[in-house]
Amino acid sequence: MSIKPIKKVNVSEQVFEQMKGFLTKGEWRPGEKLPSENELAEKFGVSRITIRQALQKLNVLGLLETRLGEGSFVREIEPGDSMNALLPAVLFNRDMLMQVEEFREIVEVESVKLAAERASKEDIAVLRQILERMERCQGNPKKFGAADLEFHMKLGEMTRNDLVVKTEGILQSTLQEAMEDIVRGTGYAPGIHYHGELIEAMEQHDGRRAASIMKEHLSNNKNFIIKEEEIKDGL
Amino acid sequence: MSIKPIKKVNVSEQVFEQMKGFLTKGEWRPGEKLPSENELAEKFGVSRITIRQALQKLNVLGLLETRLGEGSFVREIEPGDSMNALLPAVLFNRDMLMQVEEFREIVEVESVKLAAERASKEDIAVLRQILERMERCQGNPKKFGAADLEFHMKLGEMTRNDLVVKTEGILQSTLQEAMEDIVRGTGYAPGIHYHGELIEAMEQHDGRRAASIMKEHLSNNKNFIIKEEEIKDGL
């Protein structure tokens, strides 16, 4: 005798899933205007309230844009835009920050290999510009940290993989504030050193070397956070 | 003369902003139960519809959890929540299955190292269960593919990193359909073989071996997709 759990699925959830399907399957294309809420309600056989719930969810997720008096439209999204930086990173504690840095290590160590393989001369020139800005910004932890993240963002773009780019965007917006502390703690020298070496690896299209540099670089950050934590716990 | 843009703010948007303030300022603490929708409607001086819109938005953002018949509760913010922003990029890249697989390779090859280091006996038992289910499901591409993804999901959980878990979840939900085709194309043997080897690597806590197995495993998938695309383009 095996009792299976009863599934109680929201109606609005079902509508949402179907709509998501239309978007993924390309039935509703970017820029296109959706049928009106009344029309959708009739077609789905549910009330307008339910339709609105599903639409709103898609809105929050950034898949749709609803304009008063006009209708709902499928959003065209560029992989780079980190519009949905809605979570206040202030609420992050050290443990969460640790997880973020760990995740960075996972993604960036591997993706920088791709970046090295696919690097163009223009890419490298941009990297060098950012590095120069970092050198000029020594003494200003905020600007230095921002440039540092920008460097990593550019490396992400160089993979030519939209998901990596998007991920880097999320990480960037999450780490923006924490970066200032990290720079204060580790100083400016390591950042400049590692980023310089990364540029060299890009020039040589040496993915393995780039990966090992990146691993060391990010481990430094992680160790700093661990030390911070110990100091805090010690008090 | 400076003309400022006219702000026409939704009522529900205002309610949402206020509620977000309560959450970030700690007026509503994690785990706490919010007043009922009716009560909130009365206090804010708006209709229940409007309250529900604001609540739902907070739900989608992961700040609240609403349970039917019980009420709305403040959720503990998890670092993984920020990865929700990945969803739009994944959804719209439907004909970029290639990019998704490439991204998987980046994330999973590196994260499986962590999984190996942190694997417990219980984890490995679960993996073995899933593998057995895969063996039983040979002949059923749909179920086999689902179990396959579940295996990878479990590996993600074993990293104990919320961002990895969230990312795997998003990837899983988008790959579900494609997986069926991949299984049909590659057959059942490779999946069972590689997953078996991964379990061995987990038992030995051998991260490097796990990573190399995973790389080979995912490369197989990628190669299949490349072939598929060539056939498609050939027509």
Next chain:
DNA sequence: GTAACGAGGTTGTAATACAACTAACAGCAA
């Protein structure tokens, strides 16, 4: 030609009602 107006369609908000669900309590039986 141009500006003002208005019609029709669309989303936003409200009020009300009921269904579906949960938790807690009262009451009964062993």
Next chain:
DNA sequence: TTGCTGTTAGTTGTATTACAACCTCGTTAC
């Protein structure tokens, strides 16, 4: 007491209807 059962009050989910706010576009008046 202890354990089960039925009831009840409270909560969220959905439906219905209505109207306000807004946009687009064609028509009209000057």
